[in-house]
Amino acid sequence: MNSLLLARLLRGTGFAAALFSAVAGRAQTTPASVAKDDPIVLNPFDVTAGSNKGYMATNTISGTAMNTPLKDVPMAINVITAEFLADSLVGNFEQALDYNSAITQTSRLPVSNRNDAFAIRGFRNRNTLVDGVIAGEFIPPQMIDRIEVVKGPNTLYGQSDPGGLINVISKRPQGRNRLSLGLRAGDNGLFGADFDGNVVAGNGRIGLRIVGAHNRTDGYRIIDGNDSNFLGVAGDVKLAKDTTALFHVSGTETDGITSQRSTFSFELIPTDLNGDGRIDGTLVNGMAENTARYNNTFLPRDYTSATDGTRYEQESKFLQFGLRQRLGRHANIQYMFVRTDQDMDMTFREYNTFNAAGSSDANHSAQLNSNRTDAHTINSLFTVTTGPLTHRLLVGGRYIWDQSEGATHSLRTLGPGTERATLERLISQGRRIRLFLTKNDVLSGVKYWLDDTPTAEEMRTLGTRNGNVYMSESRVSSAYVSDSIALLDNRLKLLTGLRYVRIRSQSTNIAGAKIGVLNDQDDTSYQLGATYDLTAQLAAYANTATAFNPNGFDDINGIFFDPELSRAYEVGLKFEDLWQGRLGGSVSVFQIRKENVRRSDYNPVTFRSDNEITDDESRGWETELFYNPTKSWQIVINYSRIDAKVIVSRTLAKNLPLEGATPHRFTLWSNYSVDAGPLKGLRFGGGMIHAKGPIQQFGTSNSQLVREDGYTTFSVFARYPVKLFEQRVSLGLNVDNLTDVFFMRSRAGTNNPRQIAFSARWDR
Numbered sequence: 001m002n003s004l005l006l007a008r009l010l011r012g013t014g015f016a017a018a019l020f021s022a023v024a025g026r027a028q029t030t031p032a033s034v035a036k037d038d039p040i041v042l043n044p045f046d047v048t049a050g051s052n053k054g055y056m057a058t059n060t061i062s063g064t065a066m067n068t069p070l071k072d073v074p075m076a077i078n079v080i081t082a083e084f085l086a087d088s089l090v091g092n093f094e095q096a097l098d099y100n101s102a103i104t105q106t107s108r109l110p111v112s113n114r115n116d117a118f119a120i121r122g123f124r125n126r127n128t129l130v131d132g133v134i135a136g137e138f139i140p141p142q143m144i145d146r147i148e149v150v151k152g153p154n155t156l157y158g159q160s161d162p163g164g165l166i167n168v169i170s171k172r173p174q175g176r177n178r179l180s181l182g183l184r185a186g187d188n189g190l191f192g193a194d195f196d197g198n199v200v201a202g203n204g205r206i207g208l209r210i211v212g213a214h215n216r217t218d219g220y221r222i223i224d225g226n227d228s229n230f231l232g233v234a235g236d237v238k239l240a241k242d243t244t245a246l247f248h249v250s251g252t253e254t255d256g257i258t259s260q261r262s263t264f265s266f267e268l269i270p271t272d273l274n275g276d277g278r279i280d281g282t283l284v285n286g287m288a289e290n291t292a293r294y295n296n297t298f299l300p301r302d303y304t305s306a307t308d309g310t311r312y313e314q315e316s317k318f319l320q321f322g323l324r325q326r327l328g329r330h331a332n333i334q335y336m337f338v339r340t341d342q343d344m345d346m347t348f349r350e351y352n353t354f355n356a357a358g359s360s361d362a363n364h365s366a367q368l369n370s371n372r373t374d375a376h377t378i379n380s381l382f383t384v385t386t387g388p389l390t391h392r393l394l395v396g397g398r399y400i401w402d403q404s405e406g407a408t409h410s411l412r413t414l415g416p417g418t419e420r421a422t423l424e425r426l427i428s429q430g431r432r433i434r435l436f437l438t439k440n441d442v443l444s445g446v447k448y449w450l451d452d453t454p455t456a457e458e459m460r461t462l463g464t465r466n467g468n469v470y471m472s473e474s475r476v477s478s479a480y481v482s483d484s485i486a487l488l489d490n491r492l493k494l495l496t497g498l499r500y501v502r503i504r505s506q507s508t509n510i511a512g513a514k515i516g517v518l519n520d521q522d523d524t525s526y527q528l529g530a531t532y533d534l535t536a537q538l539a540a541y542a543n544t545a546t547a548f549n550p551n552g553f554d555d556i557n558g559i560f561f562d563p564e565l566s567r568a569y570e571v572g573l574k575f576e577d578l579w580q581g582r583l584g585g586s587v588s589v590f591q592i593r594k595e596n597v598r599r600s601d602y603n604p605v606t607f608r609s610d611n612e613i614t615d616d617e618s619r620g621w622e623t624e625l626f627y628n629p630t631k632s633w634q635i636v637i638n639y640s641r642i643d644a645k646v647i648v649s650r651t652l653a654k655n656l657p658l659e660g661a662t663p664h665r666f667t668l669w670s671n672y673s674v675d676a677g678p679l680k681g682l683r684f685g686g687g688m689i690h691a692k693g694p695i696q697q698f699g700t701s702n703s704q705l706v707r708e709d710g711y712t713t714f715s716v717f718a719r720y721p722v723k724l725f726e727q728r729v730s731l732g733l734n735v736d737n738l739t740d741v742f743f744m745r746s747r748a749g750t751n752n753p754r755q756i757a758f759s760a761r762w763d764r
Contacts, residue, residue, distance in 0.1 A: 044332055044381050046172075054634050055084045055669075056584050056626035058576065062148040062167040064484060064495065065132065065394055066381055071574045072484075072493050074529030074541035076151040076588040078624055084636070085144065087671060087717055088687065090736040090755050093139045094745070097166070098689055099667040100149055101622045101638035104660040106697075108263075108749035119660025121151060121592060122618035122644025123163030124699070126549075130168045131248075131320065133338040133375040133400075140230045140252050142194055142213040143318075145171045151622075152568045152590065153547035154497075154527065162547050162566035162592045163618070170248055170320075173207030173236045174198045179764050186757035189218030189225065205238040211250075219257070220753050222449045223306040226256025232318075242326035252316045262304040263748045266706060267296050267354040285656070286612075286701025293353060294705050295697075298439055301742055301753065305349050305437075309453040312348075317341040330383040337376055344369040347456045351437045358439030361413035364423075365466075366459040369406040375399070392484040400476040407470070407510075409463040411454050422462045426454060469515065474505035482527070490533075495543075497527035503550050516553045521563055523548035537578050542571045551598050561613065566594040585625040592618045595648075599699040610700045616658055618644035632675050634685075638667045656704055657696040659747075664692035671717075679720075686716035686738075697747040711743035713751075732759035 044066045057079035060070050070077060078100050089096050094109045097118065106124055107117045118125045130139065151164040177200055184192035194213035200206070211232045218225040232250025239245055271292040273284035281288045322336040346367045351360035379396035412419050413435045420435075427433050432452040441448060454462070482497035502522035507515040529543035545568050551561035572588030595615045603610045622640035629635070644661035646654055671685030693710040697703070717734045733756075740754040 053584075053626075054628070055081055055636050056576075057081055057146070060148055061169065062132070062150045062165075063154070064392075064482060065379055065396070066392065068484070070586075071533075071539050071576055072531055074493070074495050074531045074543040075154070075570060076572060076586055076590075076622065076624075078149040078151070078638075080147040080149070082145055084669070085141065085147075087683075087685065087719075088669060088715070089141060090715075090734050090757055091752065093141060093144075095736075096141065096144070096147060097149070099636070099638065099669050099687060101624060101665055101667065102151065102620070102640035102642060102662075103149060104662050104665075104691075104695065105746045105749075106660040108746055118166065119658070120149070120161070120163035120165075121590060121620065121622075121640075122642050122658040122661035123161055123592065123594060123616070124659060125163055125165060126161050128166045128168070130318065130340075131170055131336070131338070132167060133336070133340075133373075133377065133398075139168055140213065140228070140250075140316075142196075142211050142230045143168075143170050143232050143250055145169045151588070152543065152570055152592070153525070153545040153566060161549075162568050162594050170234065171196075171209055171211060171232075172234055172246075173200075173209040175204075175207070176200060180761060182759060182761040184757055184759040186755060188220050188755070189216065190755070190757055191216045202238075207236040209234040221262050221302045221304040221306070223304045223308065223310065224257055224262065226254055226312070228252060228254040244324045246320075246322045246324070248318065248320035250318045252314075254314045255312070257304075257306050257310055257312050262306055263348070263350050263352070264303065264744070264750050265296050265299060265305070265351045265354060265360060266293050266748070267298075268292065268356045269294050270356050271705075285654070285704060287704055290356075291702075292705055293703055295707070295744060296354065299442060301750070303442070304449060305351050307349060307449055307451050307453050309455070310348055311346065311456070313345045315341075315343045332381045333379070334381075335376075335378045337374070339375075340371075340373045342369075342371045345456075347453070347459065349451075349453050354437075354439060359436050360438075361436055362423075362434060363410060363412045363415075364433075364454050364459060364463075365408055365410040366456040366463070367406070367408045369404070371402070371404045373400060373402045375401075388487055390486040390490070392486075394480075394482045394484075396481075397479045398476070399478075400474075402474045402476070403471065404473075405471045407460075408466040409460045410466055411459050411463040415464060417464060419464055423454070426458070465510070468509045469507045470510045470512070471508040472505065473508070474503065476504075477502045492533075493531045495527065495529040495531075497545075498524065499526075500524045501548065505550070517560075519550055519553065519560060521550035521560070523563065523565075531574070538573065538575045540571075540573055542569075544569050551596060561598055562596045564594060564596050564598070566592060568592040582628045583626070585623065587621070587623040589621040590619070601698050601700040601703060603700075603702050610702050612700050613650040614646040614654075614656075615648035616644070617647045618642060618658065618661065620644070632673045633670070634672075635670045636668070636687075638665075640665045656701060657694065657707075659696045659699040662691050662693070662695050664690075666690045681721040682718070683720070684716075684718040686714065688712065688714045697744060706747070708744040711741050711751075713741050714738040727762055727764075730761045730763070732761070733757070734759070 046067060058070060059067055060073060060077050060079060061067055063073040063075055063077050080096065085096060088099060094105050097103050102121045104119045106119050109117060117128065146169045148167045148169065149164060153162050178198045180196040182194045192215040197210045199208045213230045216227045230252045234248040237245045268291055270279045270290045272279050273289050273292065274282060279289045281290055319339040322334060324334045326332050348365055350363040352363060354360040377398045379394060382393045384391040384393060411423055413423065423433055423435060434448060434451045437448055478499055478501040480499040485494040504518060504520045506518045509515050525546040525548055527545040529541065531539050531541040533539045547566045549564040551563055553560055570588055570590040572586055574586045576584040597614050597616050600609045600611045620640060620642035625637040627635045641664055642661050644658040646656045667689050669687035671683055674680055674682040690712045691710050694707040697706045697708060715736045715738060719730050719732045721728055721730050736755040737753060743751050745751045
């Protein structure tokens with residue numbers, strides 16, 4: 001654990017408690033208008049927790065960038081509320097999306113800031129946002145108020161993905177003084193402590209939210225475990241009657257090797273793929289028969305390629321500052337600046353693939369990554385009436401500057417140049433460095449995790465630098481306008497949107513010289529949708545939208561690849577308060593086509609990257625249902641059916657399933673609260689996840705047989721309030737993956753085994 005951040009965390013804990021105590025005595029004088037648990041300032045750019053009905057949200061901010069009822073937005077938007085996260089989430093951010101439909105993890109987390117970590121509706125997602133701005137994939141659960149998953153492309157967010165985007169809404173100050181303290185402990189050395197304090201001052205004009213957390217686990221692998229610390233402060237300050245300033249400052253530090261980062265090796269199993277009775281180098285859909293690669297079949301679940309010399313350190317910082325101005329009854333304007341910084345320092349030993357003889361060569365690497373993003377956004381909202389039509393017109397622009405620096409140095413057993421000789425020289429000096437790991441070593445109990453490895457300094461001074469790129473920089477400028485039009489006595493709502501985006505990017509080599517030609521591409525995308533209220537509770541909708549993303553430089557012919565272009569169609573039904581207010585949700589049918597998709601994956605057999613250019617398509621349907629049989633019983637059901645594959649190939653990947661596209665995914669979560677009798681206050685429930693494959697785990701033909709066939713998991717939880725030392729405390733129990741099922745969450749990343757966690761929370 002980093003001592004500096006821990007000190008800050010402890011000081012933050014004391015500050016939160018002291019600040020709460022200072023104002024607690026004045027709580028009765030808090031104005032009635034802010035005495036409830038709503039944000040202090042209500043305006044069209046806020047989406048409030050008060051709009052939720054338990055697990056079911058009624059409003060969204062992500063679809064139109066303004067607070068809008070979900071039923072009025074002509075696209076599928078799944079909202080994961082704070083209450084749902086509190087009941088279901090045992091792990092980190094990647095598990096927060098487990099009970100959502102049509103979404104699958106693709107990369108191991110945590111990762112550097114610009115990785116495609118999830119696939120939505122079959123397409124890998126580039127946009128993981130915090131409060132509407134790109135902010136990376138390592139997001140501590142402590143800063144999450146809710147998560148909104150927007151399905152399909154959207155005209156508001158610049159570099160848009162056709163499958164959708166993930167928008168994390170961070171915690172904001174609330175309207176009353178409160179303090180919450182929590183403890184959590186479980187198997188595998190799990191321990192967590194957190195505080196969440198809220199202060200209202202200045203007669204309701206100032207609100208502060210202070211959140212801190214420490215989490216530690218020993219992990220379940222032979223070499224595993226990590227510490228993380230988080231501290232954040234969010235504030236709202238009412239400068240004048242119609243002017244509000246807001247800010248958010250937070251930081252996270254993580255040390256250790258998380259289970260997700262322990263690489264699970266693959267193996268080559270020569271296979272007669274075309275059924276001709278021979279196994280040779282014949283290519284079948286882009287894969288050679290004699291190098292057919294699969295997920296590993298013999299490694300134990302607690303396998304790790306790590307050693308005591310392995311290190312993983314990541315530091316993330318998040319800064320947000322904004323101003324909101326109300327311009328009369330019909331106009332609002334908001335400016336927001338967000339800066340994110342992520343630094344990752346990692347060393348690892350990897351045995352990527354066991355060959356047909358049962359041997360795998362070692363890859364020792366040291367990796368440094370640094371990313372910084374500055375984003376400026378301005379949105380103006382106007383409410384205008386023209387005859388029988390009411391317009392909610394959003395006019396805005398966004399400028400994002402993103403810079404990534406990184407370097408990976410490797411000492412590989414079969415690497416180029418003098419890498420092998422360097423390793424053998426270290427071995428001759430008495431270092432216990434393993435060049436090869438064999439299947440027999442694993443099965444006979446050899447303690448390969450006790451091996452020595454080159455130090456980070458040795459790898460950076462003696463190893464080979466992978467690639468010539470030192471820094472990559474991009475600038476994304478976008479301007480957009482959308483109009484939400486209500487007519488026919490508000491029964492018909494139209495959404496039109498137009499976005500112009502210009503994306504400029506270039507890389508710099510280690511000598512400081514620019515690489516290639518500046519990639520400067522632009523395009524205009526549109527969105528058109530409609531929602532029609534069939535009844536007061538039931539609405540039909542339709543939506544179509546396009547998206548654009550530039551491709552990179554072709555080293556062979558000296559020109560840029562054609563840009564990725566996509567078009568999506570969606571129709572569906574949305575409903576709320578059906579069956580006397582018991583049923584809500586949505587059903588949607590979609591088709592997405594994406595052209596000129598350029599994908600690249602490392603080939604461990606040829607020691608180079610395989611590149612393929614394709615046109616892809618995803619079709620399917622999904623549903624999200626919220627059913628409350630009684631006031632005490634909540635049920636959430638999600639299902640998605642996806643057929644996503646390559647339909648046109650410039651290479652060899654035709655009919656290749658898209659990475660992360662789960663053909664059938666069904667999730668269920670339920671809770672029940674006891675409202676009377678001796679067990680009054682008891683809240684319990686649980687859920688299941690059923691995924692039916694095959695789920696493709698890589699995007700290129702050479703790994704088309706690496707896939708997850710499917711899995712079913714169960715989880716349960718319980719909460720019960722008790723009195724301890726004259727204080728009301730909620731005691732909790734969560735059991736995640738109850739039946740201890742093993743499966744591949746992502747490429748080379750396995751799921752966690754059964755996790756039992758006990759918790760206690762005190763609220764005042």
